Amino acid sequence: MKAVTKSNQSTEEKTKRRRVPATDTTLIFAILFLIVFGVIMVYSSSYYASYEEAETHTLYLWKQALWSGLGLLAMYIVSRISYKFISSFWLLIYGSAVLSLIFVLFFGVEKNGAKRWIDLKIIGFQPSELAKLAVIIAMSVAITSTHKYITNVKVIAFNMLLIIIPTALIGLENMSTAIVVLAIGLSMIFVALPNIKILIKFIAIPGVIIVALLFAFRDVFSGFFKDYRMGRVEIFLNGPWSDPQGAGYQTIQSLYAIGSGGLFGKGLGYSMQKNGFIPEAHNDIIFSIVCEELGLFGAIALILLFILLIWRCMVIASKAKTIQGLLLVTGVMAQIAIQVIINIAVVTNSMPTTGMPLPFI
Template identity: 40%
Template sequence: MGKKNPYDFTIIVTVALLVTTGIVMVFSSSFSYAMVVMGDGYYFLKRILAWAAIGTVAMNFCARVKYWKWSKYANIILVGSILLLVLVLTPLGKEVNGAKRWIGVGSITVMPSEVAKFAAIIFIATSVTRKKESMQTFTYGVLPYLLIAGMFFGLIYKQPDFSTAFVVTVVIISMVFVGGMKLSHFIGLAASGFIGLASMIGYIFISGKGYKAKRITAFLDPWADPSDSGFQAVQSLLALGSGGLFGRGLGRSVQKHFYLPEPQNDFIFAIIGEELGFIGGVAIMLLFMILIWRGIRIAINAPDLLSCLMATGITTMLIVQVVINIAVATSSMPVTGMPLPFISFGGNALVVFMASMGILLNISKYTNMNRS
């Protein structure tokens, strides 16, 4: 390994700002809901503070563990994540709002799909590094990872959770591409994926059955049915629009008062836009852009293929989730459940992202680049 450098200070500061913003906005957006439903206005605040503390410990731990040591446990992590995904579909899984995505006892729960993201990054990076000579072939270099992606997609989609299944698949394909996949193979897979996705959306739309069809029609015209299928999109747009340039002011959101369902989760960006305005929303996006920029630079300047692939997977996961969440909040794509990294309420997601940033920080110690 090369000479050690200091941790990438920009990542540390950016993550700290995003997490702090998330804690403040979770409290602001959830107080009314928590007071009425939970009987405690500080319900979500206390939990996000606890998860942020756990995430900080996880980030510190992963930053101290030499990134190549994760390869020793890649197979165990993969098998463990698959077992958790299988268990969530058994009676051990907890169902909330029609989705079965959690395993747990009482108030302590684990979301296996979040663990799957982390496991996929570690395993794919390790496996591709070990067989990089075969990556130019489809049968031995690409097909095995397509099967792994398909397995993850199927298990997560079954919950159902299409957005997370999509994220895991995109992360795996991006890592395999960077790991040496032929451009022709990548173009073929991208075209096949696009055709498959378009066909699935078309079938859902034409059949007009189920909540998925309603989400597609609501995306095309949310104002056609503002009280039912288009309700979430309309309320999100109203929140963003009423915020104006500078916002109503922190804590002064109207839409969080039982207009926008569970505003501390998937639609927290809409509350940010309402309370902090266009300026606040742009500031959050700039923080994400800085974090993505540092992740890309670390991947490009990584000391070896393993670290490059890990950084690629982590950065891709961040990019896809940020784009999907903000696109949903702005009605630029159909409504789907995808938390905003570091900001939305969700302990498992917060810990996984902070742990991933810890790995990125460790890689940065062995990466030679301008840290200004």
């Protein structure tokens, strides 16, 4: 008996030593590095635009630094609060997101042909960002409230409803963000399914049918899309050089920036395309400036850093003690991954232009 007791104690001690620490230092490093890198690149890419707008080269530098600092503070505060406590307010968070999405359709500020922002005077608020968080929290609660995993049609239907409502509201003005919200929800459902047969039966097959119907009646559905969206799709299919001074201008300038960077780039701060050639170079198209100033080497290094971040999220998810914890991490990981993929795909002309920013940058 003593030998067995000692053996059990030894096993428990080994388990404790192997236990993952509360804070993932690799994840924190990746986040901090991306934030600092983002501040530096925003300063470099906005150097010209900042002076044109406010006769100072540091306008966007201080804005980025301020919001990065507030983001880090928010991250620290949230990390000290139990996710179960936050999840207890899921209905309030989800309801607020849906109501704000409806509000922005009627009273939102229109920019670049779409209403995506609510003017709060002091700051601007984008409801679609709240919707991403709301879907993650709401679905993590809905999936785990009755079952550990999704095992019946009713649970799948309810979770699909949680996805469809914000996706449809966002899609009216912002298709790329709607795709992100949809991807977040589907990734969480995929993780929560006990086997692949349910995914094929209730998600994949209906999805294929819907896509086929949209394609078959594309002339009818095209009326629901705004002209600038159809223009972006057409310029992608025909190539940016079909309208070099119009819809294809930004894409062409972005490709020039990427191509001129070469292997190691022109050097930090030495981009030419940011000097009035690429509109708002410090925003969604900033990856092209990274390529121009730091070259292929810098671009690959940045992508590898994002891969490191996503990998650590996968590790944390796999070691989560609860299904809800697993789902929350999966949702956040999916959001970051899909935004990175869409942003880089747009900059490299691999998909139609969207307004999707690069996370942390």
